[in-house]
Amino acid sequence: MKKFVKICLISFLLLGTFAIVFCGTYIGINYLKFQSIPLNTQALTTQTLSIELFDKKNKPIDEENQVNSDFCKLDDLPVYTQEAFLSIEDKDFYKHHGLNYKRMAGAMLNNIRTMSLKEGASTISQQLIKNTHLSNEKTFERKLKEMALTKKLEKAFSKEEILESYLNIIFFGNNCYGLESASEYYFNKEAKDLTLAESATLAGMIKSPSKYSPIHNPNNAKTRRNLVLSEMEKDGYISVEEKIQAQQQPILLDIHSKNVGQKLNTYSQCAIDEAAKILNLSPKQVAIGGYHIHTYQNEDKQKSLSSALKNGQIEDIDNCAIVIDSKDYAVTAYAGNSNFKLIDCQRQPASCLKPILVYAPALNEGVISPETQILDEKITIGGYSPTNVNKKYGGYMSVTDAVKNSVNIPAIKVLSYIGIDTGKQYAEKLGIKFDEKDDSYALALGGMTYGVNLKDLASAYTVFANGGEFDAPKFVQYITDKDNKLVYVYKPQPKMVLREDSAYLMTQILQETAKSGTSRKLSDISNTQVASKTGTVGKKNMSGNTDAYNITFTPEEVVGVWYGKLDNKPFKIAGGNQPTEVVKQYISSQNYEKTEFEKPSSVEEANIDVLELEENHRLVLASPYAPERYRKTALFSRFNMPQEVSKNFSEKPEIVAQAKVEDGQILLTVSAQKHLKYKIFKDNQPYQTLQDKSGETTLRLPFTTDECTVKVTASYANENQDLPMTSSQEFHLKRSAPTPKGKWYI
Numbered sequence: 001m002k003k004f005v006k007i008c009l010i011s012f013l014l015l016g017t018f019a020i021v022f023c024g025t026y027i028g029i030n031y032l033k034f035q036s037i038p039l040n041t042q043a044l045t046t047q048t049l050s051i052e053l054f055d056k057k058n059k060p061i062d063e064e065n066q067v068n069s070d071f072c073k074l075d076d077l078p079v080y081t082q083e084a085f086l087s088i089e090d091k092d093f094y095k096h097h098g099l100n101y102k103r104m105a106g107a108m109l110n111n112i113r114t115m116s117l118k119e120g121a122s123t124i125s126q127q128l129i130k131n132t133h134l135s136n137e138k139t140f141e142r143k144l145k146e147m148a149l150t151k152k153l154e155k156a157f158s159k160e161e162i163l164e165s166y167l168n169i170i171f172f173g174n175n176c177y178g179l180e181s182a183s184e185y186y187f188n189k190e191a192k193d194l195t196l197a198e199s200a201t202l203a204g205m206i207k208s209p210s211k212y213s214p215i216h217n218p219n220n221a222k223t224r225r226n227l228v229l230s231e232m233e234k235d236g237y238i239s240v241e242e243k244i245q246a247q248q249q250p251i252l253l254d255i256h257s258k259n260v261g262q263k264l265n266t267y268s269q270c271a272i273d274e275a276a277k278i279l280n281l282s283p284k285q286v287a288i289g290g291y292h293i294h295t296y297q298n299e300d301k302q303k304s305l306s307s308a309l310k311n312g313q314i315e316d317i318d319n320c321a322i323v324i325d326s327k328d329y330a331v332t333a334y335a336g337n338s339n340f341k342l343i344d345c346q347r348q349p350a351s352c353l354k355p356i357l358v359y360a361p362a363l364n365e366g367v368i369s370p371e372t373q374i375l376d377e378k379i380t381i382g383g384y385s386p387t388n389v390n391k392k393y394g395g396y397m398s399v400t401d402a403v404k405n406s407v408n409i410p411a412i413k414v415l416s417y418i419g420i421d422t423g424k425q426y427a428e429k430l431g432i433k434f435d436e437k438d439d440s441y442a443l444a445l446g447g448m449t450y451g452v453n454l455k456d457l458a459s460a461y462t463v464f465a466n467g468g469e470f471d472a473p474k475f476v477q478y479i480t481d482k483d484n485k486l487v488y489v490y491k492p493q494p495k496m497v498l499r500e501d502s503a504y505l506m507t508q509i510l511q512e513t514a515k516s517g518t519s520r521k522l523s524d525i526s527n528t529q530v531a532s533k534t535g536t537v538g539k540k541n542m543s544g545n546t547d548a549y550n551i552t553f554t555p556e557e558v559v560g561v562w563y564g565k566l567d568n569k570p571f572k573i574a575g576g577n578q579p580t581e582v583v584k585q586y587i588s589s590q591n592y593e594k595t596e597f598e599k600p601s602s603v604e605e606a607n608i609d610v611l612e613l614e615e616n617h618r619l620v621l622a623s624p625y626a627p628e629r630y631r632k633t634a635l636f637s638r639f640n641m642p643q644e645v646s647k648n649f650s651e652k653p654e655i656v657a658q659a660k661v662e663d664g665q666i667l668l669t670v671s672a673q674k675h676l677k678y679k680i681f682k683d684n685q686p687y688q689t690l691q692d693k694s695g696e697t698t699l700r701l702p703f704t705t706d707e708c709t710v711k712v713t714a715s716y717a718n719e720n721q722d723l724p725m726t727s728s729q730e731f732h733l734k735r736s737a738p739t740p741k742g743k744w745y746i
Helices: 002-034 041-045 079-089 101-114 124-133 140-156 159-167 179-187 196-205 218-234 240-247 267-279 283-288 299-311 350-364 399-404 408-418 420-429 441-445 454-460 500-516 578-588 610-616
Strands: 052-054 292-295 318-325 330-337 373-376 395-398 476-480 486-489 531-538 545-553 557-564 603-609 631-637 657-662 665-672 677-682 685-691 695-702 707-715 726-734
Touching: 052 267, 079 124, 079 159, 079 196, 079 218, 124 140, 124 159, 124 283, 179 196, 196 218, 196 240, 218 240, 267 283, 267 292, 267 330, 267 476, 267 486, 299 318, 299 330, 299 578, 318 454, 318 578, 350 399, 350 408, 350 420, 350 441, 350 454, 350 500, 350 531, 350 545, 373 399, 373 408, 395 399, 399 408, 399 500, 408 420, 408 441, 420 441, 454 545, 454 557, 500 531, 500 545, 500 603, 500 631, 531 578, 545 578, 557 578, 603 610, 610 631, 657 726, 665 677, 665 707, 677 695, 685 695
Parallel strands: 052 292
Antiparallel strands: 292 476, 318 330, 318 557, 373 395, 476 486, 531 545, 545 557, 603 631, 657 665, 665 695, 677 685, 677 707, 707 726
């Protein structure tokens, strides 16, 4: 036994030694190989960089596309500003020669323990190399390249030059590259005027600009800022009193962005961000690499959209709009007005989520048709007690009416029919992302944990114009490098999410919304057919709304518009107001080749029985003998056609009537039905006609003879019916003998 254990230990020792030698050899060989990679000194010293972008016709896009044009000199910065970054990012910056081996060893052990590459222990010098020379992928090979180039950097530049370049390159969120840009954006001041607390706030953001954003996550930002201040006090840069004083200060932002309309919310900026993700580089690296970005932008559409959005602009309210070519899965225009980058903002989608989460899935599952009746009533489901916007309930209504008038209760009921998970699965296939906490019926009304951005919301609607197929639209068509070599091209690969008939039926419902529903401002558009959905986010105990949408599509493209306030202060705008006006102005200015939605062969028309629909709220086929006014043409998927034929009008109508003599008159009582036409005859002569009557009706007929015959006939009043469908009932009445009078004498 001891011999066996000894052999095992020796084997493990040999394997461990071999693994160490192998890894060391691999690292050494590759490290030496990467020594040949040249250091791009221009990337480290150039203060202003720009990216070349082109529209679909290969014309340069005339929009602001500079990358961190604001530059700050190290000597102009307060010492505590520099020290804030050193304390939180690289305490030994002035001691090491580019690499901190002690931190690297600790990070390596943690990575082995967690079986990941989360920790990199990068020094400021390494971060500078990563942000100017390398991709964002986390691999050992990239790390070795980073180490080799960092050693070259330390030999070529002084520590002060490295720190200055670093501070002018790092990313602070909201399109801010470099300390000067961030200082002007977040605090509306030059970097040389930053306070200690402001410096610590910005230094704390570097690790994760979104997680520690003082705009979107102020509590995280404050906690991180206070950590930076504590580290500065530990490192001897500030006193305890200075630390406490700075930690007690609130984070007071003064959001300001130069040329906001020309940079943060432009088509160019969206394309740059998308290209950076595609190439796995930062926008700064895209500029340094000399990449050319070729987009889908349509110059005429961009001008029309920007003009419509500008005309609808309201002071102190943010807005943005997007146009997507449904067939090419391409974003052809985008514009926005805000001090914040709106393309990434996730907001509650309100009722705009209903078609893609609730109604289209239910159509596809065969659970509903456009004329299906849903009872709008007060309900409690799963502990959730929703209400309609006006706190009123309309009784039975069709799916079409529920959608076009954006009634809440029917949407929740339909989601309960198909199940929350089924609805989410469809929406996820259309690019909508849900949080794990998004698991309640509030989803039917757009109640999400984090919400969705306008691009993803509008993109989902392309599935209706595309016959049920979907792929995520892009800004970027293709990318070439500085030598004009193609490095990326977008090739849509749409997948079928809905059947053609389901997509078309949903389109028909949303067309009714544009004609007479919440989007009725679009009803007089004449250059194309339109289908539309509005959405409005309001909150209880709040006089006003926080978000307003209109998503409209034609046979060729989708137009999405959003109005809102990122601080969630209420305003008096609903989806059917300004957002719909912007859509109307844009669509009315366009010339479309395809102007009508094509009905697929899998959609069929059928006559349904109106009487059965109104009285019993069921969809059944109308009898061929039904009068025209009791037949209604409706659209169905051929996979979800009604099979039952109504018994109404298929047999002779039943007459329920009584007649008697009273006080010398004939009293005729008829239990009338609205869909029947009654004719009254007295001694075979027409006397009176009853029509459109419902309930018990009493007639008084004169009785002047000793005997009389009263006849009642009932018919469906259908002049075109092929078979006689008339019933009759006769009453033979006699005048009773007079009662003898009593004698006047006894």
